[in-house]
Amino acid sequence: MVSSSATFCAFVLLASTGVALAQEGTTTGVAPVVPVAYSCDPNVCKAPACMCASKLPPGGLDPKKIPQFITLTFDDAVNLPLWQVIQNLTAGWKPNPNGCPHSSTFFVSNQYTDYSYVTALHSLGHEIAIHTVNHVGNSPAAEIKASQEALNAFAGIPMNQLLGFRHPFLAFNGQSFNNLAGLGTFLYDSSMPEDSVASGFWPYTLDNGPAVGCVSGTCDGPFRYPGLWEIPLNTLVNADGSENSPMDPNAVKGGTVGGPTADEIFELLKSNFERHFNGDRVPLGIYLHAATQVTLPARLEGFTRFLKWTQDNHYEEVYWVNNQQLLSWMLNPTDLPTSKGSPTLGCNLPAKDTSNPEICDGIDNKGDGQIDVGLVENCAFPPLTYFSTCYGCPSKVPNVTEAVPTRAGNRALVPAAGCGAGVWDPTKATCVPVKRPGTAPTPAANLPIPAGPGKFTPGTAPVIPPPAPAPAPGTPGTGGSANGGGNSNNSSANNADSVTSAFSTLFAAVIGAVAAFGL
Ligand SMILES: [Zn+2]
Numbered sequence: 001m002v003s004s005s006a007t008f009c010a011f012v013l014l015a016s017t018g019v020a021l022a023q024e025g026t027t028t029g030v031a032p033v034v035p036v037a038y039s040c041d042p043n044v045c046k047a048p049a050c051m052c053a054s055k056l057p058p059g060g061l062d063p064k065k066i067p068q069f070i071t072l073t074f075d076d077a078v079n080l081p082l083w084q085v086i087q088n089l090t091a092g093w094k095p096n097p098n099g100c101p102h103s104s105t106f107f108v109s110n111q112y113t114d115y116s117y118v119t120a121l122h123s124l125g126h127e128i129a130i131h132t133v134n135h136v137g138n139s140p141a142a143e144i145k146a147s148q149e150a151l152n153a154f155a156g157i158p159m160n161q162l163l164g165f166r167h168p169f170l171a172f173n174g175q176s177f178n179n180l181a182g183l184g185t186f187l188y189d190s191s192m193p194e195d196s197v198a199s200g201f202w203p204y205t206l207d208n209g210p211a212v213g214c215v216s217g218t219c220d221g222p223f224r225y226p227g228l229w230e231i232p233l234n235t236l237v238n239a240d241g242s243e244n245s246p247m248d249p250n251a252v253k254g255g256t257v258g259g260p261t262a263d264e265i266f267e268l269l270k271s272n273f274e275r276h277f278n279g280d281r282v283p284l285g286i287y288l289h290a291a292t293q294v295t296l297p298a299r300l301e302g303f304t305r306f307l308k309w310t311q312d313n314h315y316e317e318v319y320w321v322n323n324q325q326l327l328s329w330m331l332n333p334t335d336l337p338t339s340k341g342s343p344t345l346g347c348n349l350p351a352k353d354t355s356n357p358e359i360c361d362g363i364d365n366k367g368d369g370q371i372d373v374g375l376v377e378n379c380a381f382p383p384l385t386y387f388s389t390c391y392g393c394p395s396k397v398p399n400v401t402e403a404v405p406t407r408a409g410n411r412a413l414v415p416a417a418g419c420g421a422g423v424w425d426p427t428k429a430t431c432v433p434v435k436r437p438g439t440a441p442t443p444a445a446n447l448p449i450p451a452g453p454g455k456f457t458p459g460t461a462p463v464i465p466p467p468a469p470a471p472a473p474g475t476p477g478t479g480g481s482a483n484g485g486g487n488s489n490n491s492s493a494n495n496a497d498s499v500t501s502a503f504s505t506l507f508a509a510v511i512g513a514v515a516a517f518g519l
Pocket of ligand 1: 131
């Protein structure tokens with residue numbers, strides 16, 4: 001997993017399907033296997049516990065009168081290089097029509113991840129999901145569980161929000177699905193590519209098995225997982241009607257020689273958008289690896305141009321949402337005008353206001369251009385592992401056998417149920433009330449998690465205490481460097497959300513060197 005060749009060396013040949021997989025979902029254009037027999041009675045399989053696969057939107061809604069959802073997901077390690085890609089990709093974006101920022105889902109593998117960036121992405125409104133600790137396909141339960149626990153502990157993501165999983169390499173089988181479902185803490189998997197021309201299903205539950213052919217994995221065993229959602233990866237379609245790659249789409253069928261041009265990427269995305277938008281409005285998915293964007297800047301330009309095009313041409317109809325928002329809307333489907341005020345597509349806007357205290361959450365809470373000053377700790381485990389966290393450096397690298405090693409200091413872990421509209425302050429071990437700008441819809445209540453042997457009980461968010469008086473300058477949370485921070489003040493930052501200069505610049509070069517190859 002360390003060598004640079006890892007990016008493109010994981011080549012698996014599936015003899016049964018004739019599909020060659022290089023890395024995650026990069027198919028070589030061979031037709032998918034015929035979907036397995038699938039039947040589902042909507043009179044028996046009913047929301048919210050169950051939902052049949054369908055090409056049509058839920059609730060019997062007219063496809064022409066619903067939002068066009070676009071889900072943009074990223075896989076693998078989260079660190080400085082990925083952060084820079086996100087900053088470049090999203091610069092200048094307008095929010096969704098309901099005032100919420102566009103939101104992506106990040107399937108995070110822990111190896112090479114810098115936890116502070118995960119914290120920051122979550123605070124900005126993105127969904128954090130699981131991708132194993134060491135990027136292992138056909139994933140063992142321990143890899144899944146430890147990844148979830150470490151992201152909860154060191155990035156401060158509440159357990160009841162870590163609900164999604166994607167198999168590394170999109171490689172799955174009956175055992176790995178048994179592992180995932182058996183943990184009882186997951187709402188959905190998103191690992192199955194589907195032929196979006198032949199099938200093009202909305203997400204559905206696996207009560208009746210998979211509705212699409214198992215192109216990248218093996219649907220062996222009974223393969224019935226009541227209540228566990230599958231969010232299929234809708235493959236983009238080329239101009240000649242053939243399928244593109246499920247992930248990191250190429251603009252030219254079958255090859256990446258020289259890389260696609262920005263124009264080719266833009267035209268591919270635009271034509272696929274129009275096919276969805278003018279059709280049944282099945283959600284359009286764009287599934288990326290940040291490393292691919294870093295190494296092929298033309299792609300970044302093509303994606304950026306497409307993002308702007310959707311906002312310039314279909315602003316009122318398009319919602320860029322994360323997977324949890326999509327499922328939440330599907331459980332409470334509404335037409336386009338009603339969706340604008342629906343909590344299913346709601347959000348907590350980043351907690352930025354001059355009246356806020358500065359909290360260790362990756363956000364410029366006070367709105368003064370400085371982020372988490374003096375609060376983040378840098379953790380070094382040479383030669384390969386360097387990260388920063390608000391939750392105390394562990395005594396060793398978090399791993400499969402010990403996801404949360406003994407931690408230095410007295411930072412408190414986030415409650416399993418989070419803080420609702422407040423923000424968790426790990427230095428004070430309490431939920432802190434914060435002022436947020438605007439009046440965007442608040443997010444929906446917790447999504448239902450299917451029953452499983454280890455079922456996690458979300459509980460309710462802790463009661464937020466009344467506002468405390470403003471602390472004196474120099475105390476933790478207001479600046480200074482008293483807490484072993486090693487941060488540099490970001491007083492010259494024009495972009496208040498750019499944590500690049502506030503986080504661990506000390507280790508950035510090292511992290512950057514290894515992170516691009518953390519697929
Ligand atoms: Zn991956």
